[in-house]
Amino acid sequence: MSADSESRVAFNELFEFMKQLDTDYLSEERRITEAADVAEGEHMLLHLLKAGLDVYVDNDPGRPRFAPLAGPTLKWGGEGADNPSHCAPLDVDRRYVIGGSIGDAAYVSFTVYKGKQDGDWNDGVVSALNHREFTVDAEGRYEIEVSADPKPGALHMERGVSNCVIARHYFENDVCAMADPTLHIDLSIEAVDAPTYPRPLSPPALVDRLKATMTFIHGQTMARPPMGAGEPPAWFSLVPNQLPQPLQWVPTEGGGAGAVDNAYCAGLYVLGPEEALVIDGRWPPCVYANVMLWNRFMQGYDYRYRSCSLNRTQMRADADGRFSAVVAHQDPGVPNWLDTEGRPNGILYWRFLLSEGEIEQPRCRVMPVADVASAVADG
Numbered sequence: 001m002s003a004d005s006e007s008r009v010a011f012n013e014l015f016e017f018m019k020q021l022d023t024d025y026l027s028e029e030r031r032i033t034e035a036a037d038v039a040e041g042e043h044m045l046l047h048l049l050k051a052g053l054d055v056y057v058d059n060d061p062g063r064p065r066f067a068p069l070a071g072p073t074l075k076w077g078g079e080g081a082d083n084p085s086h087c088a089p090l091d092v093d094r095r096y097v098i099g100g101s102i103g104d105a106a107y108v109s110f111t112v113y114k115g116k117q118d119g120d121w122n123d124g125v126v127s128a129l130n131h132r133e134f135t136v137d138a139e140g141r142y143e144i145e146v147s148a149d150p151k152p153g154a155l156h157m158e159r160g161v162s163n164c165v166i167a168r169h170y171f172e173n174d175v176c177a178m179a180d181p182t183l184h185i186d187l188s189i190e191a192v193d194a195p196t197y198p199r200p201l202s203p204p205a206l207v208d209r210l211k212a213t214m215t216f217i218h219g220q221t222m223a224r225p226p227m228g229a230g231e232p233p234a235w236f237s238l239v240p241n242q243l244p245q246p247l248q249w250v251p252t253e254g255g256g257a258g259a260v261d262n263a264y265c266a267g268l269y270v271l272g273p274e275e276a277l278v279i280d281g282r283w284p285p286c287v288y289a290n291v292m293l294w295n296r297f298m299q300g301y302d303y304r305y306r307s308c309s310l311n312r313t314q315m316r317a318d319a320d321g322r323f324s325a326v327v328a329h330q331d332p333g334v335p336n337w338l339d340t341e342g343r344p345n346g347i348l349y350w351r352f353l354l355s356e357g358e359i360e361q362p363r364c365r366v367m368p369v370a371d372v373a374s375a376v377a378d379g
């Protein structure tokens with residue numbers, strides 16, 4: 001078989017793979033039966049394909065770049081409205097230097113994840129550093145080395161596995177960072193050892209990269225059990241309209257590629273047309289905190305135009321950090337409304353970065369939306 005025909009086979013395999021996902025992932029087994037849910041799931045699969053092509057096909061560990069993992073029109077895997085994240089593939093036999101500037105970010109971190117093959121990052125964290133752990137100069141600039149050899153203040157990769165690095169920047173501004181067209185992330189990665197030229201892309205290289213893209217998409221879909229099929233992390237409640245005790249993320253619980261400094265709290269909301277969910281809580285001491293709404297495919301609601309994500313700057317709270325937030329289909333006439341976009345059910349997700357001490361468990365109450373104003377005023 002010629003190299004040309006090999007790449008053509010791989011090219012067509014990608015599209016057959018996406019067609020198979022349409023039936024196997026968006027299936028009755030995963031309780032996806034309504035036409036609207038199928039269409040939304042297909043939209044999410046297209047976003048995964050877009051991310052996979054950018055991270056793996058149009059990227060090269062011999063001269064990598066940080067490709068965006070999320071954005072207002074790039075939604076999958078539980079993106080945050082305030083935290084632009086980027087990914088670069090790595091070659092364990094090379095050395096790299098990551099550079100950039102903190103800017104006005106509340107938190108910056110870099111995490112190396114590992115997997116069984118290119119495109120897979122589900123096997124855990126290899127190394128991680130946040131902005132308190134690497135050197136930042138007086139102007140907010142930094143350089144971080146990445147190699148196979150562990151060193152203080154540097155990131156390291158693991159031999160014998162596939163490695164990638166994810167950069168995270170969290171902001172607490174009046175406008176969601178991901179919806180701010182003026183926001184610029186100063187971020188770069190450079191291969192120190194004989195960087196290669198990414199193009200032209202040879203037929204065997206295209207084959208490998210298309211396979212990595214399919215591995216990536218599979219890892220975010222079929223490799224994950226249906227909701228309710230297994231034991232969720234202790235910080236995720238499957239009981240509708242209840243939230244558990246917020247807890248620190250543990251890489252071995254629940255899968256995914258979380259930030260090692262995050263504590264999470266999440267659960268399901270289910271509301272009738274005239275119902276609202278009132279959540280009473282208290283922000284803990286931390287560098288960043290936020291609550292936002294996702295659909296069943298872990299896609300954030302449209303924070304560009306709706307109030308469906310609130311950080312501490314956006315949310316009204318008292319001097320002690322106490323607040324009442326309201327999940328409702330219509331404006332309840334009080335501050336801190338989380339707009340459901342009219343969706344009768346979804347996921348409520350909280351993040352707390354570098355929190356100090358135990359985080360207070362939120363208290364939840366379902367009531368008629370007409371009663372919210374008086375209930376919130378009465379505490």
